[in-house]
Amino acid sequence: MNKPESFEENLDFREQEISFIYTHRIKLVVAVLVLVLAVGYLAFNAWDSAKVYYYTVAEIKEIGPTTEGQFVRVSGKLIEGSFERVQNTTLASFILTDGSETVQAIHQGIIPDLFFNEHSEIILEGRYTQDNIFESNNIIVKCPSKYIASSS
Amino acid sequence: MKNISISEIFWIFSFIFLITSLGIVFMWAPTDVNLGVSQKIFYLHLPTAILGMISIVIVAFLSILYLLNSENNKWDDLAYSFAEVGMIFLTIALISGSLWSKPAWGVWWTWEPKLTLTLALWFVYVAYLMMRSYMSDLRNEAKFGAIVALIGSIDAPLIYYATELWRSAHPGAVVGPNAEPGALDERMFLALILSFIAFSFMFIFFVSNRYFLRKTETRMNMMVRKLN
Numbered sequence: 001m002n003k004p005e006s007f008e009e010n011l012d013f014r015e016q017e018i019s020f021i022y023t024h025r026i027k028l029v030v031a032v033l034v035l036v037l038a039v040g041y042l043a044f045n046a047w048d049s050a051k052v053y054y055y056t057v058a059e060i061k062e063i064g065p066t067t068e069g070q071f072v073r074v075s076g077k078l079i080e081g082s083f084e085r086v087q088n089t090t091l092a093s094f095i096l097t098d099g100s101e102t103v104q105a106i107h108q109g110i111i112p113d114l115f116f117n118e119h120s121e122i123i124l125e126g127r128y129t130q131d132n133i134f135e136s137n138n139i140i141v142k143c144p145s146k147y148i149a150s151s152s
Numbered sequence: 153m154k155n156i157s158i159s160e161i162f163w164i165f166s167f168i169f170l171i172t173s174l175g176i177v178f179m180w181a182p183t184d185v186n187l188g189v190s191q192k193i194f195y196l197h198l199p200t201a202i203l204g205m206i207s208i209v210i211v212a213f214l215s216i217l218y219l220l221n222s223e224n225n226k227w228d229d230l231a232y233s234f235a236e237v238g239m240i241f242l243t244i245a246l247i248s249g250s251l252w253s254k255p256a257w258g259v260w261w262t263w264e265p266k267l268t269l270t271l272a273l274w275f276v277y278v279a280y281l282m283m284r285s286y287m288s289d290l291r292n293e294a295k296f297g298a299i300v301a302l303i304g305s306i307d308a309p310l311i312y313y314a315t316e317l318w319r320s321a322h323p324g325a326v327v328g329p330n331a332e333p334g335a336l337d338e339r340m341f342l343a344l345i346l347s348f349i350a351f352s353f354m355f356i357f358f359v360s361n362r363y364f365l366r367k368t369e370t371r372m373n374m375m376v377r378k379l380n
Contacts, residue, residue, distance in 0.1 A: 053264045053319045075319075112258025117186055123321060125262075140257050145315075145323040147191060149182030149337045 054123050057098040060134070066127040074103065074134055075123045075142070078115070096122060096134075105134040114141045159364075162357035169350030173343065181343035193252040195344060198327070199351040201245035201270070205308040207238025207355075208273060211280070212305035215298030225370050228294040231301065232284065233362035237355060239277035246274060257321060266314035266322040269307055276304030290373065 054073035055063065066072050076096030083094040093106045105124055114120050125138035177195045184191035211231045218227035249267070250260050261267065280300045287293040310317070315324045326335040327344070336344070 053321065110258075113255065114186065115258075119186060138259060138262075140259050140262055140321050142321045143186055143256055143323060145326070145332060146335050147187075147194070147326065147337055147340055148185045149339065150185040150188075 057096060057101045057103045060103065060128055061101055061132075064128070065130050065132075070127070071125060071137070072128060073123050073125050073140075074105075074128070075121055076103065078120070078122055080118070083116070096124070103128075103134050104132065105136055107136040107139060112139055112141045114143055115139065117141075117143075119144045159357060159360045162353050162360060166350060166353035166357050169346060169353055173347040173350045176343045176346055181339050182337060184340075187256055190252055190255040193248050194340075195347040197245055197248040197252060198344065199348040200241045200248065202327075202348070203351060203355045204238050204242030204245050205273065205311055207234050207241065208276065208301060209305045209308050211235045211238065212298070212301040215294070215301050218294055219298055222291065222294070225290075226367075228290075228297075229366045229370055230359075230363055231294075231297070233359050233366050235277060235280050235297075235301070236362055237358040239274070239281065240358070241351075241355060242270070242274050242277060246270060262321055264320045264322060265318040266311060266320050269311045269314055273304060273307045273311065276300060276307060280304065290370070 054075040057074060057076045060072065060074045063072075074096065076098045079095045079097050079102065083092065085092045090110070091106065091108050092111060093104070095102050095104055097103075107124070107126075115122065121142040123140040123142055124134055124136040125140065126134060126136040128134050173195065177192055181192075181195075183189060211234045214227045214231035214234065218224070218231065221227070249270075253262075254260050280297055283300060284293045284297050287296065312325065312328065313330060314320060315322050316330055324335070325331045327341075
């Protein structure tokens with residue numbers, strides 16, 4: 001915009017500027033409102049499945065089977081000796097426990113290195129089926145919070 | 153003798169400490185019993201994450217100082233420099249965390265609270281820098297930046313206490329007020345302190361250099377505005 005020269009021109013210039021700011025402010029408010037509503041809607045929808053990162057074994061048993069298309073996480077410790085692999089496949093079955101309750105789980109695919117560590121807690125991502133088996137799609141190993149020097 | 157500037161001193165200290173901590177981390181600090189060699193990423197991951205988190209709090213604090221005395225551009229220039237460098241450090245923390253998470257947890261990324269909040273902080277930095285670059289008026293730019301930084305700075309303590317507040321996959325705090333006693337082997341702790349000092353010097357070196365550059369930028373912008 002050019003610099004105004006006379007007083008009248010200056011007034012005109014100010015008016016233009018103000019109306020420019022005004023129309024843009026309305027647009028901005030509308031944009032922010034739409035954004036807030038959209039994010040709010042998404043947050044509201046996601047709340048049920050996202051309020052906790054994982055369920056305990058007892059909780060998942062109480063909640064019952066997962067509805068179609070829904071994913072949940074369950075955390076527990078691997079029961080020693082419960083791990084079995086179907087021969088010549090990558091299908092594995094094992095049992096997780098939270099100390100009192102247990103859940104039978106199956107997983108197709110790679111098992112992380114620290115899965116068999118006795119200190120590890122295991123988080124499974126997947127579905128809890130009608131037959132009370134947890135079908136895992138992803139395994140996340142939660143390692144202990146302590147860092148200890150190995151003796152070697 | 154040639155004059156050595158403050159920034160050069162930071163550079164030299166950062167270099168010396170980095171080399172020393174590299175030696176300490178890989179040749180003296182013990183290997184973790186569960187995680188093995190992958191735990192060495194910790195000495196990069198934790199210092200950069202802490203500096204990236206502290207940085208947003210500093211940005212918010214400096215922004216308040218600027219708002220209280222907006223005649224002086226010094227605080228705003230400094231806030232901007234901290235934001236840029238803080239974002240770089242948080243990016244390094246996120247990338248190193250992802251690289252560590254694959255061998256340790258089995259996944260590159262998971263939407264657990266600590267990780268999600270850290271990504272949110274990263275977006276706060278992006279928002280801060282983007283918004284400032286879109287504005288033409290320095291006064292407004294600093295004001296809106298301050299609001300973003302203030303909101304963002306709430307995230308830093310949330311990230312720190314995330315493992316306490318919610319169920320998560322991330323291990324609990326090993327340093328600071330929320331740390332469990334004995335969570336970190338003594339020699340590992342010393343190696344961590346050393347690398348933290350090294351990265352802190354690097355951080356200060358980057359910030360001070362960026363600040364001198366930013367000061368010149370601001371002065372130039374003002375001159376251009378006056379000429380117009």
